[in-house]
Amino acid sequence: MAALSVTRCLVRSYFCVKSAHKNVQTCLQTTTRVFSVSASRSSSESVLKAQFTDKEVQDILTKITGLNLDKVFRPLIQQLTPPKYKLLTDTELEEAVHKAEEQAKHLLEMPPILPERKPIDDVLAEDQMLEGMDTAKYVFTDINFNIPHRERFIVVREPSGTLRKASWNERDRIIQIYFPKEGRKVTAPPVFKEENLRVVFEQERHEDVLNHCVVQFEPDSAEFNKVFILTYEDIEKHGKYDLLRSTRFFGGLAWHMVNERRIDGLLVDMLQRDLMQDAVKLVRLFNLVHPQSESAQHAQGQQAADLDLLKIYAQYESSRAGFIELAVQTYEQTKALGSI
Amino acid sequence: MAASLQRIGIVACRTFPVILQRHLQAQRIRDVKITSIVAPVLRVNYCASSSSADNTDSAETLSRYADTPWEYLKSEEYIERYGSKPVWSNYRRNHKGGIPPQKTRKTCIRGDKICGNPCPICRDPNIIIHYKNVNLLQQFFCPDTGVVHDPTVTGVCMKQQKLLSKAIETAKDFGLLRAQFAHVDFTKEDYSNTHGAVAPTPPPFPLSSGELWYSWYGSVKPDERELARVKRIYKDYLKPEV
Secondary structure, rough: OHHHHHHHOOOOOOOHHHHOOOHHHHHHHHHHHHHHOOOOOOOOOOHHHOOOOOOOHHHHHHHEEEEEHHHOOOOOOOOOOOOOOOOOOOOHHHHHHHHHHHHHHHHHOOOOOOOOOOOOOOOEEEOOHOOOOOOOOEEEEOOOOOOHHOOOOOOEEEOEEEEOOHHEEEEEHHHHHHHOOOOOOOOOHHHOOHHHHHHHOOOOHHHHHHHHHHHOOOOHHHHHHHHHHHHHHHHHHHOOHOOOOOOHHHHHHHHHHHHHHOOHHHHHHHHOOHHHHHHHHHHHHHHHHOOOHHHHHHHHHHOOOHHHHHHHHHHHHHOOOOHHHHHHHHHHHHHHHHOO | OOOHHHHHHHHHHHHHHHHHHHHHHHOOOOOOOOOOOOOOOOOOOOOOOOOOOOOOOHHHHHHOOOOHHHHHHHHHHHHHOOOOOOOOOOOOOOOOOEEEEOOOOOOOOEEEEOOOOOOOOOOOOOOOOOOOOHHHHHHHOOOOOOOEOOHHHHHOOOOHHHHHHHHHHHHHHHOOOOOOOOOOOOOOOOOOOOOOOOOOOOOOOOOOOOOOOOOOOOOOOHHHHHHHHHHHHHOOOOOOOO
C-alpha cells in the first residue's frame, strides 16, 4: 500500500488519480502505464502506450536534449550592460555552475503537447426580439483581474439576436486586447504562412520561429501544432537536428519523430556525432511508445540493454540498418581497443 | 582610394540638387501607382518605365529600382558611392551652434521642392525604405542590442525615420529580421478546458418532486411584521386562505 501511494505521487497525470480516488482498478492502471511494458494488467492497448507527460518519457527526452551551457546562455538581443567580474573559490565556482545548470533546466522546459482544443459552439439564448438591433456584433467580456483566462466568460450577441459563447479565435483576440501579453499580436503575424516560413527555414532560424510561435499561439491551438509540424518536417528533410539540440524544442521534435516512426534520420545524426547513449535512449523511447512493434517485442523477449537495443532496432525496424550496425561495431571496437 | 570616394561623394551631393532641379524643369511629373512599395508617393523623380520616349537616361535608372529596391544595394553605383559603410556614414547635419537640435527636420521633400543638404535617404532616390530591403534596414539598428539608431546620429528626417521604424517592425513580422521574445512559462496554466466558460454548458438537471432549485429557498423565513403589513396592504387581492 505504501508503495502504491508513493507511485501515485510520482505519476504526473494528477487529475486522473484524483478522480480515480475511489476506483482502485483505475489507480492500478495509471501506475502500470508508467512502469515496464511487460507487467500490464489491463487489456486495452491504449493504456500500455507511453504518454508525453510520463516521467520516464520526460527523463529520456531531457537527457537527449543535452545541456550545452554555452548555447543555452548565448547573448540575447537586449540592452547590454557592462560585464561583472567576480573572484570565486573553487567551491563557489562549482556552486555557480550548479546554479547555472538549474537555471538552464528551467529554460529548457518543453512546451506541452496537447490534443487540439474542441471548437466552442454553444448558444446561450435566442432572442428574435433583438433581431436587427444593430449591424455589428457585441462582445461582452468578463474583465475581472484574478480569473484564469480559460475560466473567463466571453459571449457574443449577433445582429440576429442569438447570444453565443465566443469561439477560440475570438477568445484569444479579445483576451490579448484586454490583457496583452508581451510579444503577442492580436492577429497572427505573416511569418507563420508557409511561403514566409520557407524563407526563414532557408536562413536556418528554426529556433527563432518556434520561439515566436510559442509566444503568439496557445499550445492547444491548430496554428501552434501546424507551425511545429512544418518546422519538424523541414528539419528532418535537411537533417538539421543540431539546430534544436540544447533548446526546449528538441524533446518535442524527438517525440514527433517517434510517433511518426521515422527516427532513422535522428539516430544516424546521433551516431555520426558519437552520442551512443542518446541513440540507445531514443530506441528505448521508441519501444515504450510502440510496444507492439517487432523491435519492442524482441527487446522485451531478450531483455536487451544498451547497444543490443540498437542492434535489434536496426535488424527489424530500421531502413538504414547497415549504417547503424556499422556504427555500433566501430564503437564496440574502439571501446575494446581503449580498454586494452 | 578613400579620398577619391569621398570626393565623388561630395561631388554627387553637390550636384544632386542641381540634377534634381533640371529634372523638375525638364519633365512632367507622372503619378506612379506602386502597390507593393511603402515609399512616399511624392517622389518627383519617378516615371513609369513603360512611359513614352521623352525619358532621359537618368530617369530610367531612377525608376529601375522602384519595384525591387533591394537590387540597388548590390549594384555598382551603390558600391562605388558608399562602399561597405552605411549610407549615413558621411552625412553631416547643418545647424546653428555647437549642440544640434534634438529632432532632425520634419521632412526633406515638400511637394516638388527638396531642401538643401537632404538626409541620407532623401538625397539618393534609389534608396527606398521597404520591409524586404533587409540590407538597408540593417544599417539603421545595432545588431547586438536591436536598438534603432537615433535620427540625430544617422541624420535622417523624421518622416523617413517613421517609415524606417515601421519597415523594421514589418520585417520582424515577416521573419526577415531577428526578433527576441521573452521566455514563456507553461507550468502554471491549466489546459484541461473543463470550465463552463470554454466547455459546452451542461443541461439543467430536472427537479424531482419536493426539491428546490436553490438549496436555501426553503430555509429563509420572512419577517412576521413585514409579512403582516404586506398582507394588510394587499388584503383585497389575496386568495382566500383555506
